[in-house]
Amino acid sequence: MNKYRTHTCGDLNLKHKGSEIALSGWINKKRDHGNLLFLDLRDNYGLTQCVIDKSNSIFKNLEKLPLETVIKVVGTVVERTKETINKNINTGEIEVLINKVEILGATKELPMPVFSDQEYAEEIRLKYRFLDLRRKKIHQNIILRSKVISFIRSEMQNLGFLEFQTPILTSSSPEGARDFLVPSRLNPGKFYALPQAPQQFKQLIMVSGFDKYFQIAPCFRDEDARADRSPGEFYQLDLEMSFVEQEDVFNIIEKLFVKLFRKFSNKKILNEIFTRITYSDAMLKYGTDKPDLRNPLQISDLTEIFKREDVKFEIFKKLVKSGCIVRCLVTKNTKEKPRSFFDGIDNWAKEQGSSGLAYFTLEKNDKISAKGPVGKFFSEESLKEIMNLSKAETGDTIFLSCGKKVEVEKLLGQARDKIADELKLIDENLFSFCWVVDYPMYELDEISKKIKFSHNPFSMPQGDLKNLDLSDPLNLKAYQYDIVCNGVELSSGAIRNHIPELMYKLFEIAGYSKTDVQQKFSGMINALSYGAPPHGGIAPGIDRIVMLLADEKNIREVTMFPMNQNAQDLMMNAPSSVSDEQLKELNINLKKKN
């Protein structure tokens, strides 16, 4: 028998009544009655109440042990009387009568309590992450994460995918996020980059003939953090398949996700065949390419209304003449809402840096009229047309935004969330998935006015590849897709372009010469020239999936050792300075701070 324990703190029940056992764990909580002491012992598996009274000579010493001391308890399992059974814990029918105790790990005074449901400042939690991770909620989240990853692994293997590792030290690529760089000692002045994703490698694996690949892959991007975005590093379920079309990828993911979300959450999945929305529809109706479909609010375009003679809203009409657009958001049956509700939304919009949201409520007495600050500008006929375009009815309120397309999309997209939140329109007990499809291949860079890739430059364009019309690149769509759940972007993916000649043409449009492409993407473009299979894939974010399953709003709640917003590890003190010798070896001189 092991010298520390015969059972874990979650094991014991009435079957063990009368047996001599040993448990090891942390003192979770003490209840000291002076001559009788209850002591809850905790380990990864559960909680067991241990009890001792003053007749035992170690009683006095045990009383004084601080919470979170690690001890070994030797004692007898006894049945609790009916009145003292604790139904909240698995071991609640018994308790352990303490005979002997050994201190295995002493503790200093705790900088933060472990036994408490209280929320604590992030700073202290991250500095003492090992204490924080003992706490119930986050401990369970991390266990959930482990189980989710195991489940994904076994499902992927069942689906015929092979798991491979790809290099962590690789080359910097010109597209995408900022790279983390690693100086090379053997190649002075040169740098490795940590992979933003194993993008090129997974395509190379397809060219190598392995047919189906997956990996729980670490990805590194040196960009600023958000609540749902860890600074520095995160994990993707990276997968790639040969001889597939978009539908095949969707099929695999839908199967996997439905199984996964059913297994690890009690929430309902709204649509087991995931809704499909084109990128342009998503931007129009939801103002974002990651719409939360639990939210019933929709956006409609009303630009044409402001070209009518019988609409006198001069500010908007003038803006429309100069090329601006007008779109609206409709809230159902909000005629009884107080003025403060509408003004609150308007003020919020102004805080977002916009000129605000004009609004009116549709009413019907003899005829249809609009009530509200800007209601008087609209004729009955124009209101009927607005109702027709926006599917609004009397009693509904129309919120209007006018401006440049990107600004209107963004503001109304955010307003959709804000208003749904205020009106409590979101069913928190649902998972609502959608595919966003038909992304444009290119977009216009606002600053340089140059054409650039809107997503992955290796995506396959849609259309007849033999006679592809490249004269209007901004209208070219790609086999590029995103999967979104409850407004959280889980993944991007694409059918890849495996035809080198086509790739050169597409890169040329984005301003890369053939030589550029050969240099920057030499590994891949070379490989594609030696018999590459058509292939495609996707890479769902593991952290975000676990975040949804654990019902957390912050990714650090499902990450064991996260960094803070400034990309520092407060526990390990990373990043840190290094010695002059280390720098010298790497041929690096540091610039002095001014």
Place this chain on the structure above:
RNA sequence: GGGGGUGUAGCUCAGUUGGUUAGAGCACGUGCCUGUCACGCACGGGGCCGAGGGUUCGAGUCCCUUCACUCCCGCCA
């Protein structure tokens, strides 16, 4: 890089129009208590009120600067 929020005991927080010695709960220490499971009761130690400057007879409170954390924008193919 920009905007918002927060910063008071080891931890979570209160602190009024600027006004005596800055409070509470948990934790810690001492004592009492034999059936608790957020045990209870009494007493106690513990504070550069994030830092610096200013206004004032007087600043935790008002003003300026700055730092830290956090949320958001930019950024994240």
